[in-house]
Amino acid sequence: MNYSDTDIRKHRHTDGKPNLRRFHQARWDEPVVMELSAEGERGILIPEAEQAVRDAAANVYDTLPSSMRRKNAPALPEIAQNRVLRHYLRLSQENLGADLQVDIGQGTCTMKYNPKINDQLAYSPKMAELHPLQDESTVQGILEVMHEFEKIIKAISGMDKASFQPRGGSAAIYANAAVIKKYHDAQGNTHKDEIITTMLSHPSDAACAKLFGFKIITLYPDDDGYPDIEALKAAVSERTAGLMITNPEDTGIFNPRIQEFVDIVHEVGGLCAYDQANANGLLGITRARDAGFDLCQFNLHKTFSTPHNSGGPAVGVQAVTKELVPYLPGPLVENDNGRYYLNDDLPHGIGKVAAFYGAASVVLRAYAWVMNLGAEGLKEVAEIAVLNNNYLMGEVLKIKGSSAPWAKGKRRIEQVRYSWEELHRDTGIHSEQLGLRMADYGLHYWTSHHPYLLPEPATFEPTESYSITDMDEYVRTLKAVTEEAYSNPAIVRSAPHNCPIHKIRHDNFDDPERWAVTWRAYCRKHADSSNG
């Protein structure tokens, strides 16, 4: 190309549309932190005890039983502070946070914008430096926030009481399974030992129920992708303790017969728990309680905009009807004439599901998010999330080799499970390989939980946070990558090319002789390849 032109813009566009990004992620080739050690360097100095304190203590090691004294200093690296910082900043650059890209590729994860003001508020010493055992009179502010946010959750779900103790979405699913167990124990329903869930609900719905000794019955989707109601009718019995189900499931298809599902389970005395991980498109549109659910859970790090934090800290809100309040974990935040307090007088409760009260600073962020938007704003969130998703679906389905199986011709709620079956048949390229090639353009991409029910699955969820231009860029890149699958499959197969590292040799990870979960294990097992 002749590059004598001074108009840069015309080289950034083809046919009036922006070209693909010439992206390359940072590649620092950074050593493992242990390799940075230089004898005697210090990262920080420790406040020394005063002479009088040291004198009083004399030789503190003498107070310890000899087997309790550490004989050798831990083999931690010795690194000056700026070198530690530089190392971790480089690692941060080798990580693709949602703030840096159009993160609609991590379907089911609801990667929405995390407002910075909410982080700033949470970093305030008035939040960050609170000890959980302080007298209630000194933490009235955060208790009020928790109490007010509970009211918000009650309005959104229709439920009567909420606990913020679970430290993640799966932890709230666990807490719901615990309440179902406790409820039936209290009723003397010892015969109720089965939980029904669906294959397209989160794996934790099945796994957590199993922890309480429940037998798991898993319903598969019918031909239209809905959980099979006939299978449910066949599965329920006197043994049914409960139903733990998502709606919409990860397909984004709303199950219009959800209330019938609930009624069928209620008829045999089971409880129904609504896994609301996919609630983003339904805020202010429909409520768990109205469909008859007894329990539900929300992920504040999804629907309520709190950061995912690379995988937590997080909060799973557990919300229940008044019949189930006695079984909640303690303590609950209560208000007595304007005085907020922690009520741990729950003799029939499930006890504790986490230390203290869960991640209160996450609750604070979610509260701030709702307080910024209000009822109209929440409805705008839901509607734009759904509109974005249907717009995106229209554009993705224009790409050769794509499809959105199940519920043909129907709209979706907040996400779609796509299939690249046709593309795979044509090119031999797998969905995972498309994902790694997308990473070359600085974009995430996710397939599906296991086992795959659809061949070559992909799940995209644009949330309300992305603009039309953002979605167009994602689709344009996806289209380019799929075209490569047809025209130059080798480049897709060998991806990623522009990431911090190249293809990992996976044979180490499942071989006990070679896996290494720590540097010390690595040095021991792979002596030839280490400096140590």
Added chain:
Amino acid sequence: MSTTQKKTVYPYIPNSTPQARQFMLDAVNAKSVDEFYADIPKHLKLDGLLDLPAPKLSEFGLKRHVQKLLNKNTSTEDNLSFLGGGCYQHHVPSVCDEVNQRSEFVTAYAGEPYDDHGRFQALFEYTSLMGELLEMDVVNVPVYDGFQAAATSIRMACRYTGKRKALISGAINPDKLKMITTYCQADVDIHVIPVDQKTGGLCRASLKDLLDDQTAVVYFDNPNYLGVIEDGEAICSLANEAGAVPAVAVDPISLGVLAPPANYGAKLVTGDIQPLGMHMQFGGGHAGFIASHDEPDMVMQYPSRLFGIAPTEVPGEYGFGDVAFERTSFEKRENGQEYVGTAAVLWGITAGVYLATMGPQGMQEIGEGILQRNCYAKQQLSKLPGVNVPHFDQPHFKEFVVNFDDTGKTVAEINLALQEKGIFAGHDLSADWPELGQSALYCFTEVHTQNDIDTLCQALTEVL
């Protein structure tokens, strides 16, 4: 004056402009968004808006509103605090905050080991640094908190041994025992080992009586909830002789001076990393670790993710990924081990930064300094009239029990009076530990100066 209300354009929602909405509706050939909700039965649809407080639409208005609420709190920066009991005030090195406030980590989630290489490496480094502190080869990606780690370690030991009897030290946080009891109910028979009232440690005679060949696990905290350093070797030996798994929960910040439990026979070690660089956040700074030796039968019992190191196709390049992923519920649903989900990864990354910053010297010095302050505080407090330190002769790491029975005052009264003097006194134990009378758990760390301790003693003298 016009009364037409302008539609709000929300800064967090780019497509909240009327133009964008219309463009997309046209593109998908829909008249209104209601069409997307056609599958929701009419009677399940909410009529009108949610009943929520009026929003603070401007960022400034929101900030003012939330700050006003937060200002009702008195923090440990405002007051002198001696609270511990599972959540600890330590200095958080500035680099810890600098790294864990990086948007690249804060807003990341579940990317691949390629585009999220930094997260994988930082977590592998965290487990590696913890591995050195613990002298164990396997450490997991963090779970929710130390409670969860303890509960899981008990279940792991039961699966590992094929037995279901668990002996749990009574000298643990009562809430932790509640958590373990609920978590393990279906598959574990729990027996609590009583506390020796004289020493504040677990009663070894009772442990001997309870131990038999059906015992899967002996679980204890060291230092324990009352701050007492247990004779870990003696307890682990008893467990090992009976063929039970010794599972120890440890405060990781003690390990610059205290022996890592692996050295006295522990097979599973757990704990909470909050002390390693996390602000207390009203209990929001917790994350749990589980560690073991690299024994495949034990490794396969972990429910959590384990990140391993591996070569890439380019010589000299490190790659990271999931080790033995098929253990997990992500892979096998109810047939995986327990369950796994979003937990506390950012705190794992932070604890890695903390340990890399502290180094061996820092960890040793902080441990020594905490031991010294506790010796001094014990001596000073026990000099006060009516104040006793019941386990005075026992070694304590960063907290110990202070008894006020002889003052004729309750802990509640004393703590209230101290609070009026700007002091958060030790945690009141009288409800959960009636056998200790009017006692409180006082905690001293590197953040406390001699003057702070003397101030406490002076204030106590005044209020008693």
